[in-house]
Amino acid sequence: MDTRSFKTASLLVIVSLPLISKTFAVDTFDPATGILSVPRVVVGDWRLTWGAQEYTEIKLTVDEVVSVGQTTLLDETDLTIRPDTFDTSLNQLLMPQVIVGSDVYTDVVITIGELISFTGTITEVGSPAYSQARSLQPFYYSYSDDVPQNLRELWEIGIEAAAKYFGRYGPLELWMQGAGEEGLTSHIAKFCDRRKVIGMNVFEPDMPYMTLERCMLIFKSYFQTVQQKNANFQFGAGVQGDALRGYHLMTSAIPGYFGKEYVHQDRAFIGPFHEYYHVMQRAHISNLDLDGRMALKGPTWFVEGVAGALADYAVMDMQSNGTLPLLDGRAYDFFDHQAQHLDLARHQWQSLDDPKLGLTSEEIGPTFYSNSFAAWLLLSRTKVNILETTFYPNLMKKGWEQTFVDTFGMSSEDFYLLFADYMTKEPEEQLAIMPGWDALSRSEKDYYLSRF
Ligand SMILES: [Zn+2]
Numbered sequence: 001m002d003t004r005s006f007k008t009a010s011l012l013v014i015v016s017l018p019l020i021s022k023t024f025a026v027d028t029f030d031p032a033t034g035i036l037s038v039p040r041v042v043v044g045d046w047r048l049t050w051g052a053q054e055y056t057e058i059k060l061t062v063d064e065v066v067s068v069g070q071t072t073l074l075d076e077t078d079l080t081i082r083p084d085t086f087d088t089s090l091n092q093l094l095m096p097q098v099i100v101g102s103d104v105y106t107d108v109v110i111t112i113g114e115l116i117s118f119t120g121t122i123t124e125v126g127s128p129a130y131s132q133a134r135s136l137q138p139f140y141y142s143y144s145d146d147v148p149q150n151l152r153e154l155w156e157i158g159i160e161a162a163a164k165y166f167g168r169y170g171p172l173e174l175w176m177q178g179a180g181e182e183g184l185t186s187h188i189a190k191f192c193d194r195r196k197v198i199g200m201n202v203f204e205p206d207m208p209y210m211t212l213e214r215c216m217l218i219f220k221s222y223f224q225t226v227q228q229k230n231a232n233f234q235f236g237a238g239v240q241g242d243a244l245r246g247y248h249l250m251t252s253a254i255p256g257y258f259g260k261e262y263v264h265q266d267r268a269f270i271g272p273f274h275e276y277y278h279v280m281q282r283a284h285i286s287n288l289d290l291d292g293r294m295a296l297k298g299p300t301w302f303v304e305g306v307a308g309a310l311a312d313y314a315v316m317d318m319q320s321n322g323t324l325p326l327l328d329g330r331a332y333d334f335f336d337h338q339a340q341h342l343d344l345a346r347h348q349w350q351s352l353d354d355p356k357l358g359l360t361s362e363e364i365g366p367t368f369y370s371n372s373f374a375a376w377l378l379l380s381r382t383k384v385n386i387l388e389t390t391f392y393p394n395l396m397k398k399g400w401e402q403t404f405v406d407t408f409g410m411s412s413e414d415f416y417l418l419f420a421d422y423m424t425k426e427p428e429e430q431l432a433i434m435p436g437w438d439a440l441s442r443s444e445k446d447y448y449l450s451r452f
Contacts, residue, residue, distance in 0.1 A: 025039055025040065025079065025080075025081045026039070026079045026080065026097045026098070026099055026104075027039065027084060027095045027097065027098040027099065028098065028099045028100075029062070029098050029099070029100045031100060031101070034061050034062070035059050035060070035061060035116060036059065036060050036061065036062055036098070036110075037058075037059050038055075038057075038058040038059070038060065038084055038093075038095075039056060039057065040054065040055075040056050040081075040083040040084065041054070041055050041056075041058060041083055041084035041085070041086050041093070041133075042054050042083050042084070042085055042086070042125060042128065042131040042132070042133035043055055043086045043088065044086075044087070044088065044125075044128040044131070045087065045088050045089045045128070046085070046087045046089070046090075046128045046135045046136060046137040046170060046171065047089055047137055047171065048127075048128070048171070048246075049127050049128075049129065049171060049245060049246030049247050050126060050127055050246050052124075052125045052126060052127060052128045052131050052133075053122050053123065053124055053125060054083060054122070054123045054125050054131070055118065055120060055121075055122055056120030056121050057117075057118065057119045057120030057121075058115070058117070058118050058120065059115075059116040059117045059118075060112050060113065060114060060115050060116055061112075061113035061114045061116065062110050062111075062112070062113055063110065063111040063112055063113040064110060064111045065108065065109075065110050066092060066109040066110060066111065067107070067108070067109045068105055068106075068107070068108050068109075069105070069106040069107030069108070070105075070106045070107070071103055071104070071105050071106070072103070072104050072106070073102060073103060073104070074099055074101075074102050074103060074104050075102070077097070077104040078383075078389060078390070079097060079104070080096050080097055080389055080390070080393060081390075081393050081394065082096045082132060082133070082134075082393045083131070083132055083133045084096065084133065085128075085133040085134050085135070085136065086112075087135075087136050087137070089137075090136055090137075091111055091112070092109050092110065092111055092136055093109070093110050093111070093112055094107070094108070094109050094133075094134055094136055095107075095108045095109075095110070096134070109136065125286055126246065126286055126288065127243075127246030127247065127286075128170070128171070128246075129169065129170060129171055129172075129243075129246055129247050129248055129283060130243060130246070130282065130283060130284075130285060130286045131283075131286055132283065132284050132286070132392075132393055132396070134167050134168050134169060135168050135169055135170035135171070135172075136168070137170055137171065139159060139160070139163070139170060139171075139172045139173070139174065140171065140172070140173040140174070140194075141155070141156055141173075141174045141176075142173065142174070142175050142176070142187070142190065142191070142194075143176045143178075144176070144177050144178040144183030144184065144186070144187040145178065145183050146178030146179065146180055146182075146183050146254075147176050147177070147178050147254055148254075150258075151254060151258050151259060152176070154257075154258040154268070154269075154327075155174065155176065155252070155257075155258070155272055156174075157269075157324070157325065158268075158269045158271065158272030158273060158276075159172075159174060159250075159272045159276055161269070161273075161318055161323065161324045162272055162273045162276035162277070162311075162314065163276060164323070165273075165314045165317075165318060166276060166277060166280045166310075166314070166388055167280060167283075167388060169248065169279055169280055169283035170247070170248065171246075171247040171248065172247065172248040172250065172279060173194075173247060173248070173249055173250065174250045174251070174252070175187070175191055175223070175249070175250070175251045175252075176251070176252050176253060176254070177223055177226060177227045177230075177251075177252070177253035177254070178253070178254060179227070179230075179231060179253070179254055179255065184220070184223060184224070184227065185220075187223070188215075188216055188219050188220050188223055189212075189216065191215075191219055191223075192212055192215035192216055192219065193212075195215060195245070222240065222251070223251060223253075226238060226251050226252060226253045227253040229253070230252070230253040230254060230255055230256050231253075231255075233255070233261065238250070238251050238252070238275070239275050239278040239279055239282070243282065243285075243288065243293065244288060248279045248282065248283070250275055250276075250279065252271075252275075256271070257269075257270075257271035257272070258271075258327070265327050265328040265330075266326075266327055266328055266330040266331070266332050266333065267312075267315070267332050267337060268327055269315045269324060269327065269332070270311050270312060270315055270332070273311035273314055273315055274307050274308060274311035276311075277306070277307040277310055277311050278303070278307055280388065280392065281297065281303060281306075281307070281392065282297075283392075284392040284393065284395050284396065285297065285395065285396065286396060287396070295399070295400065296395055296396065296399065296400055297400070298400040298404070299357070299358070299359040299360070299412070300358055300359060300360050300361050300363070300364050301357035301358050301359065301364060301367070301370070301371045301374055302371075302374070302375070304364065304371045304372075305357075305370075305371030305372050305373075305374045305375035306372075306375045306378075306387055308371060308372035308375065309372040309375035309376055309379065310375070310384075310387070312332075312334060312337060312338070312372070313334065313384065313435065315332050315334075316331075316332055316334035319331050319332055334436070335431070335434070335436075335437070335440070335444075335448045336448060336451065338372075338431065338434060338448075339427070339431065339448045339449070339451040339452065340451060341369050341372065341373075342369075342373060342427060342430055342431065342452075343427075343451060343452050344369040345367070345369035345370045345373055345423075346423070346427070346452075348366060348367055348368065348369055348370065349367060349370055349423045352366055352367070355367055355370075355420070355423070356416070357370060357371065357374055357416065357419065358371075370419075370423065373419075373422070373423075373430065374415075374419050376433050376434055377415075377418065377419055377422050377433055378408050378415065379435075380433035380434075380435075381408050381409060382407060382408060382409075384435050386407055387407075390407060391403055391404075391407045394406070394407075427449055427452045428445070428449055431445075431448065431449075
């Protein structure tokens, strides 16, 4: 069968069986024939920063099943449009979902048997890091010599846990500085050396990425800024992304989260979770044009609000189901933290003549604490994991505003009116939009409300 008649044939099948259109974007396995149908797969070497291609419409057989996640019923499962991953260096195929009869298997990893047919298209997508497809590779961690061992371990536990929760995207590198000047230069030299090893330029891998001198110069000031901030107790970490060079760059410095200088020990995991959330967001934007990337990311209140809200939620969720350790022997108190932030958000909002959510990073200061409540108000209209499962996978195809409308059922302009109204309500009504609030006892609710 040639390509055209295959397409005509599949079109006829879709028209006659409406069920197929629901399942069209997801892998299906037919146990009777042993054939796996893959609608969309990103093929590449996930250790590298360039050279990924997207293939559509492939049929193949399975050699070995390496691992399987959850199984759910097809009728009860939201199907994803996320592409599969084929990592050529591992020779493994990762399927976010595969339909087998009336079941859906999640996160299935296999090795491929035989290629039966390829009737689709091939598209260059640049780096695996920004292809929407997940990674099966380990992350890369580097610390300057004076970063203590226990801190390294906690950061890695945090990032690995966040990747389990939000999906694993890579190549990802964490570069953490000590507090001193001494280790900085040798650490940046190591950083610039590594750029030569894993890849230089997304689209022109043979072009020199930059001279060692230039790399040292650019990243010295960048690493120093992070170091300086932490030295001033503005604890944080940053995701610089380095999208044009095709990987996810995360940087931080000590003192910081997990150190004795950080007063909120019980919530220190929020640091790596928040930054990792930004990695997930960026992993869904393959556009290399800077303005195009900015437009796809959406307004800053949104980027920061959802990262803030979901990092908090994920840490609470994972600690309560035992998949993330407690710090200092104490569980992170999600509602206490939200109540404190809501109190700050209310004060900020009420102190302004014409309060607005910040559209740019320059604008977010005055209503900073409102961002995550805007995110909660959006998520309360749908599912708490809708961004990772549906919103971000649709972003490149539909653009930010259309994805927003389709996900939350209203335009962003209408949402700003809804949010302004929300900010006039009493704290109890405001907290009631949070997942899990309804399940609290009266005395627990009263305790959190006493925070205002
Ligand atoms: Zn952030």
